[in-house]
Amino acid sequence: MELNYHSIEALLNAAKENNCRLSQLVLTQQAEQMELPEQEIYEKMRQNYQVMASCIQPGSAPDLKSTSGLTGGDAYRMRTAVEQGKNLTGPLLGGALYRALAVSELNASMGRIVAAPTAGSCGIVPAAVLTMQEQYKLTERECVMSLFTASAVGMVIANNASLAGAQGGCQAECGSASAMAAAAIVELAGGAPDMIGSAIATALKNILGLVCDPVAGLVEIPCIKRNASGVAGAFVAAELALAGIRSAIPADEVIWSMKKVGDVMPAALKETAEGGLAATPTGKMLHGQVFGE
Template identity: 75%
Template sequence: MSIELKYDSVAALVAAAEKAGEPISALVLRQQAAQLEKTEQEIYDQMAETYKVMAACIEPGCAEDLRSTSGLTGGSAFKMRKAVESGKTLTGGVLGGALYRALAVSELNAAMGRVVAAPTAGSCGILPAALLTMQNDLGCSEHDCVMALFTASAVGMVIATNACVAGAQGGCQAECGSAAAMAAAAIVELAGGTPAQASDAVAIALKNILGLVCDPVAGLVEIPCIKRNASGVAGAFVAAELALAGIGSAIPADETILAMKKVGDAMSSSLKETAEGGLAATPTGQKLYEQVFGTAPAAGGGCASCGACGGR
């Protein structure tokens, strides 16, 4: 069956999948193969390589002595993994596994390791953690996890088309929020949920992170970004659990995406990656800036790249 697939709304993706009687991922794979004039196997193999890079981040990201270039972060994934393996977690191995994997990928990013921007480097730990946890802790096949990446990608494209995925434009809600929404849709599909349930999960994940600011301490994608990746994957599992239980979202996914855009547009520039507000402007945040760069930040903050925006 030939179906025209557009990435301008989640509702359109759901309608197409329901009409075809297939998961969203199958339609996306077929459409991408046709658009790029390649076979479905070739497109799948490309996505499988992406998944392999994601998986390869976990072990080096969990190294006990891993530290970022700035020295501000590193070693959290090791601690979380140790807690999971010792059975000393409050919420069990599945969520604990997702948390340490999200931390591992994010810490590897901060240490200048090779990661997949999913959809950004600052939110790179959420989607890999979700998929790898579904595979390693809940028994999903690698093939199905690779296919779920097509569903996640479709959701990401809709968000990018109608809102944004950059913290500098929409705050962290646009980065970790988008990643959590993408991961939630992927989890639902992997768990055997319907396309409509995947849409509900997207909406719930975004609603639960709506308004989150981007306030990197010292202008570096480390504090609080790394721990927000852990929170983001937890939020993705929460959204998926609710949707799979038949709990829908009162506000549709597409309206939630547009609301996120409006919130981002209304957000002060000091809360959109400039390191002029939020946690970056706290006394400790200012001290950490001085610790990294050997000088106090300009009045009003400023990012780590040049500080030129600090006087605005």
């Protein structure tokens, strides 16, 4: 089976033509390409999902601290608010927020490294899928399969633009992860292929132009909180698409635009820690706190 990982439209058309979920097409194609049984490919993705799930509890520990000492404990605070019914947006979005923070904070503490698709955007996809599983009582298999759909979206973005903050800014990291998560959410909710396309486009265009400006050069501030906003954006994009709201700009054109924006973005705003929040007085102070003046 031939699948074109250079176009979202081509992927979604293939799903429509075969009258099946995109995830099944991707699994079948990957098994053929790697000359392995589908079950073996599935088990590898299942292991990835289990790693994601294993991050939530330790990532929500109240005493968790990053190696720099700059971050930690926010997932615990958010989770506590959700479990006590004190957050504004209820268990769905609140649950996604604390899970995104948990994976990101555990990553920063060197407890477990999850790249989905990058370490800087590691919490968005896991938080989206794990929250969907909990809130809608989905099976593990449904959730694991949705990761094949998310991965296909990531491959298209990588082939046409970039997943790296150093090349395209944070739009390439948290933006790509948000688009991947939105696609997974729509599939898990039973949405049609065209809805997946609109969700991808909406999620990505809502983070278009986001700079990569890590304070002290570390993937902590503002990266961790951007994971929370990234998964929130994924749910917004999925919600709109599932309601039948179409993106006026197709997903492939949004990805093209992201590439063009990244190309003209100054180097100071692409992971160099020379601009944006990293260049603020507080950002410089925190740099000195970690590395000395």
